[in-house]
Every structure is written in C-alpha cells, then in structure tokens.
Amino acid sequence: MDNTPYxxxxxxxxxxxxxxxxxxCGDRGAQAAQKHAKKRLKALDLNGQxxxxINQSGCLDRCEEGPVxxxxxxxTWYTYIDTDDIDDIIDTHLIGGEIVERLKI
Incomplete structure (x- = not known):
C-alpha cells in the first residue's frame, strides 16, 4: 500500500x-479568506492531489483568537486580518516551509 498522503x-x-x-470566525472575514486562498493556490497550480x-471547517474552538x-x-495555527496575511501564509509557510511568526497562535 502506498503511504503517500493524498x-x-x-x-x-x-x-x-x-x-x-x-x-x-464567520463574522471576521473567513469566507473571503477561504475563497482568496483557494483562488490563489489554483492560480499557482498548487491545488489538488x-x-x-484548502477546506472550510466548522468551529475549531479557538474563537477568541480568530479568525483562525x-x-x-x-x-500550525494562524490568525489573520486580511488577504495580505493569507498571501503571507501561502508564500511563507505553504510554499516556503517557514512559520509566519507574526500570525502564529
């Protein structure tokens, strides 16, 4: 059996x-952030198997630190304010493999 993650x-x-x-989180821009992240990864050809x-989730139980x-x-857990923060998470963490310390919770 192949143990490669999907x-x-x-x-x-x-x-x-x-x-x-x-x-x-739903009241703090989560929907726009999720849509932006999906669109950006698709444009970079980084989505898929x-x-x-990028998934929507229900409550992650860190509401006071949100959006999360x-x-x-x-x-790794992050908070964010806007799409610039989402881009920083994509560029620095997802692509670059480094933690975005200023957004980490």
Missing part, C-alpha cells in the same frame, strides 16, 4: 457562524 498539506479555515453573540487542499486556520500535517 495532500501534501491540508489547510482548514474556520467558517463557524455563532448565533449567541460570542466571537466567531499531492499538493495543497490550521495547517496539517504540521499542526
């Missing part, structure tokens, strides 16, 4: 929407 890296972007007034997958995303298999 995706080299898997990014989960929390899209959770809360009804109770608590902070949530053996490459990188996590990258596996490394298990």
């Amino acid at each position: 995706f080299e890296q898997h990014v989960f972007i929390c899209m959770n929407q809360r009804e109770d007034g608590r902070p949530c 053996g490459k990188i997958r 995303l996590v990258i596996y298999p490394q298990g």
Whole structure:
C-alpha cells in the first residue's frame, strides 16, 4: 500500500457562524479568506492531489483568537486580518516551509 498522503498539506479555515453573540470566525472575514486562498493556490497550480487542499471547517474552538486556520500535517495555527496575511501564509509557510511568526497562535 502506498503511504503517500493524498495532500501534501491540508489547510482548514474556520467558517463557524455563532448565533449567541460570542466571537466567531464567520463574522471576521473567513469566507473571503477561504475563497482568496483557494483562488490563489489554483492560480499557482498548487491545488489538488499531492499538493495543497484548502477546506472550510466548522468551529475549531479557538474563537477568541480568530479568525483562525490550521495547517496539517504540521499542526500550525494562524490568525489573520486580511488577504495580505493569507498571501503571507501561502508564500511563507505553504510554499516556503517557514512559520509566519507574526500570525502564529
């Protein structure tokens, strides 16, 4: 059996929407960030099998630190403000293999 992972890296972007007034990623630009990341990886031909997958996720349980995303298999957690931060995560972490310290949580 081939032990090669289907995706080299898997990014989960929390899209959770809360009804109770608590902070949530869905209210902090998560949808725009996820769409931007998917579009950018596709333009760079970095999406698909053996490459990188961008996924929406439900609550990742770090609401107060949000918006958040996590990258596996490394298990690195990030917060972000805008698409410039998403680009920094793509360029520095996903492509360059380095941690974006200013965004790491």
